[in-house]
Amino acid sequence: MSTVAGTTEADGGRGPEGTAAPRAREPEGRPAGERPAAEQPAGNAAEEGPRAGGGTGAGPSPLRLLLSRVRPHRGVLVRAGLLSLAGSVAGLAMPLTAKHAVDAFAADRSPAGPLLALTALVLLGAVLSAYGRYLMSRTGEGVVLRARDQLVGRIMRLKVPAVDRLTPGDLQSRVTSDTNLLRTVLSSGLVESFNSVLMLLGTIGFMAYMDLTLLGVTLVVIVGIGAVTSLLMPRIQRAQLRAQESVGAMGAALDRVLQAFRTVKASGAEERETAAVASAARHAHDRGVSVARWSSVSDVTMAMSIQLAFLAVLGVGGARVASGSLEISSLIAFLLYLFYLMGPIGGLVEGWTGLQSGLAAVRRIDEVESLPGEPAAAPGAVGRETPATPFGVTFRDVAFGYGGERGPAHQGVTFDVPAGGLVALVGPSGAGKSTVFSLLERFYDHDSGTITVDGRDIRDWPLAELRGSLAYVEQDAPVLAGTLRENLVFAAPDAQEKALAAAVARTRLDTLVDRLPEGLDTAVGHRGVTLSGGERQRIAIARALLRRPRLLLLDEVTSQLDAVNEQALRDLILELAEQTTVLVIAHRLSTVRHADRIVVLEDGRVRAAGTHEELIEGDDLYRELATTQLAADTR
Numbered sequence: 001m002s003t004v005a006g007t008t009e010a011d012g013g014r015g016p017e018g019t020a021a022p023r024a025r026e027p028e029g030r031p032a033g034e035r036p037a038a039e040q041p042a043g044n045a046a047e048e049g050p051r052a053g054g055g056t057g058a059g060p061s062p063l064r065l066l067l068s069r070v071r072p073h074r075g076v077l078v079r080a081g082l083l084s085l086a087g088s089v090a091g092l093a094m095p096l097t098a099k100h101a102v103d104a105f106a107a108d109r110s111p112a113g114p115l116l117a118l119t120a121l122v123l124l125g126a127v128l129s130a131y132g133r134y135l136m137s138r139t140g141e142g143v144v145l146r147a148r149d150q151l152v153g154r155i156m157r158l159k160v161p162a163v164d165r166l167t168p169g170d171l172q173s174r175v176t177s178d179t180n181l182l183r184t185v186l187s188s189g190l191v192e193s194f195n196s197v198l199m200l201l202g203t204i205g206f207m208a209y210m211d212l213t214l215l216g217v218t219l220v221v222i223v224g225i226g227a228v229t230s231l232l233m234p235r236i237q238r239a240q241l242r243a244q245e246s247v248g249a250m251g252a253a254l255d256r257v258l259q260a261f262r263t264v265k266a267s268g269a270e271e272r273e274t275a276a277v278a279s280a281a282r283h284a285h286d287r288g289v290s291v292a293r294w295s296s297v298s299d300v301t302m303a304m305s306i307q308l309a310f311l312a313v314l315g316v317g318g319a320r321v322a323s324g325s326l327e328i329s330s331l332i333a334f335l336l337y338l339f340y341l342m343g344p345i346g347g348l349v350e351g352w353t354g355l356q357s358g359l360a361a362v363r364r365i366d367e368v369e370s371l372p373g374e375p376a377a378a379p380g381a382v383g384r385e386t387p388a389t390p391f392g393v394t395f396r397d398v399a400f401g402y403g404g405e406r407g408p409a410h411q412g413v414t415f416d417v418p419a420g421g422l423v424a425l426v427g428p429s430g431a432g433k434s435t436v437f438s439l440l441e442r443f444y445d446h447d448s449g450t451i452t453v454d455g456r457d458i459r460d461w462p463l464a465e466l467r468g469s470l471a472y473v474e475q476d477a478p479v480l481a482g483t484l485r486e487n488l489v490f491a492a493p494d495a496q497e498k499a500l501a502a503a504v505a506r507t508r509l510d511t512l513v514d515r516l517p518e519g520l521d522t523a524v525g526h527r528g529v530t531l532s533g534g535e536r537q538r539i540a541i542a543r544a545l546l547r548r549p550r551l552l553l554l555d556e557v558t559s560q561l562d563a564v565n566e567q568a569l570r571d572l573i574l575e576l577a578e579q580t581t582v583l584v585i586a587h588r589l590s591t592v593r594h595a596d597r598i599v600v601l602e603d604g605r606v607r608a609a610g611t612h613e614e615l616i617e618g619d620d621l622y623r624e625l626a627t628t629q630l631a632a633d634t635r
């Protein structure tokens with residue numbers, strides 16, 4: 001037996017400091033276990049660290065990020081803006097036409113000419129405007145689609161620790177509602193604002209043509225009130241961001257319940273959880289009300305500024321008409337233009353609000369996009385017809401911690417897995433067994449020590465190639481929504497029908513396939529047939545087999561199987577170990593007693609390694625685990 005005494009001694013010297021201290025020096029905000037791209041060794045050059053210039057911190061401003069999303073569409077947006085502007089311009093001529101009509105009536109002439117010309121202008125404007133709006137909406141849809149594609153692609157490539165920090169509900173709200181807001185910012189934020197500015201200038205031009213004094217009075221009132229209103233803008237901006245954040249938090253609260261729906265019911269916790277989601281909803285409501293409060297104040301103030309300007313113009317203009325220095329028709333036209341100002345000013349306020357919600361959305365989208373990512377996903381289509389040479393694995397003095405309060409999960413772990421054959425990891429709960437698999441799949445990067453796979457440092461492996469050579473059956477054996485066939489070929493989409501049938505037979509899934517109404521094409525998982533834990537485990541194993549891996553990682557794959565299926569799977573594992581390397585984690589020692597080598601982990605350290613007989617003889621913990629289990633099995 002080879003008890004790994006040296007490992008324990010080495011740990012003693014390093015202890016928790018060996019791992020915890022360097023982690024404490026990690027810059028704030030960087031999740032544990034991640035190193036910036038600059039610190040990555042050459043083999044990892046393809047991996048992405050936090051994207052330079054994320055939306056948070058020192059990166060480009062949200063406005064620049066927003067404009068960069070819109071830039072590819074600027075040609076069509078300008079066209080759309082000009083078309084809808086053309087529609088509005090017809091309106092600008094109306095007060096002037098009204099003046100000419102009044103003058104014509106006063107001089108006993110027919111106003112038919114100007115009225116007909118205006119009617120034609122209005123009809124043409126309506127057609128152009130409708131087409132402009134359609135173009136704008138279509139472009140908006142394109143921007144949203146692109147943003148969603150990009151964001152979902154990014155999420156798929158995020159590193160596991162980055163995803164650990166986000167909740168699915170919050171992520172969903174970023175993919176669905178935040179990207180949706182980009183459409184609003186495009187139409188009301190950019191195009192409407194652009195139109196409003198042009199309309200504003202046009203209206204002011206016509207007003208200047210009518211009377212400069214009255215224009216001066218108007219501008220003093222409106223600009224004065226506008227300056228006061230602008231003080232509210234930062235408040236609205238903050239309220240908008242908080243409102244969007246609280247929608248994400250509400251999604252996260254709901255997600256928590258849905259993830260553990262049966263447990264919630266079985267625990268009689270429906271009311272408590274309903275209250276928790278309701279509280280998040282109330283929070284979102286309060287923040288929505290806060291946005292509404294400040295926005296309505298700013299909207300009303302702008303409307304009020306026009307009304308006050310109207311009164312001032314009426315007073316000054318009336319006096320000038322009385323003194324004979326202004327025609328009554330000019331005063332009427334001026335007052336009409338004054339009300340026309342409402343449109344572009346309202347458009348600017350709306351555009352500004354739309355821009356703020358768009359900026360908040362861009363900030364939230366960019367937060368996800370600037371999280372550390374991996375290179376492109378591993379190719380799924382492995383499906384080799386013949387297994388390639390098996391991989392050996394070594395762990396040398398490996399230290400790793402997930403971060404947080406809990407301390408290191410591995411403290412100087414050292415063991416060997418020879419190429420080909422069966423090696424088992426055993427030990428009490430929390431000893432660090434599953435962490436070995438997470439490090440081998442490089443879901444996390446170890447902090448120190450060396451891991452080699454097939455003789456090559458794991459950090460030097462191109463990630464896609466490494467993962468493409470492994471197959472990993474998780475403890476929970478999740479089944480994806482889809483058909484049974486889709487689930488089986490998930491990791492090897494090009495697998496042949498013959499290989500699929502063989503994997504089904506080897507994992508004793510054929511009885512399940514016969515029982516299902518549409519056989520392999522029956523929908524399973526969410527909204528499909530509900531499967532038992534044992535069936536899910538066997539599906540996960542068949543999926544792994546189809547991949548024909550060079551290293552097969554099995555985490556607790558027999559825990560939910562009945563005695564017959566467990567025996568069959570044990571035989572299958574031994575058979576597989578003749579073709580490839582199988583590393584298995586099992587609490588049930590019956591699964592591992594025939595392993596070529598068993599590694600006993602405890603508190604993140606390897607305490608012993610050897611065959612079943614050697615460990616029964618020489619390791620107290622293993623003997624205790626074996627005896628307790630034997631007693632439980634015979635009870």
Ligand SMILES: Nc1ncnc2c1ncn2[C@@H]1O[C@H](COP(=O)(O)OP(=O)(O)OP(=O)(O)O)[C@@H](O)[C@H]1O
Nearest residue numbers: 164402406409427428429430431432433434435436
């Ligand atoms: N994603 C994670 N984030 C933070 N801590 C984690 C994470 N996964 C595991 N841990 C912690 O790391 C330690 C080792 O966990 P690991 O899952 O490797 O143990 P294990 O031996 O496989 O346990 P079990 O037999 O119960 O599955 C535990 O203290 C665990 O709580």
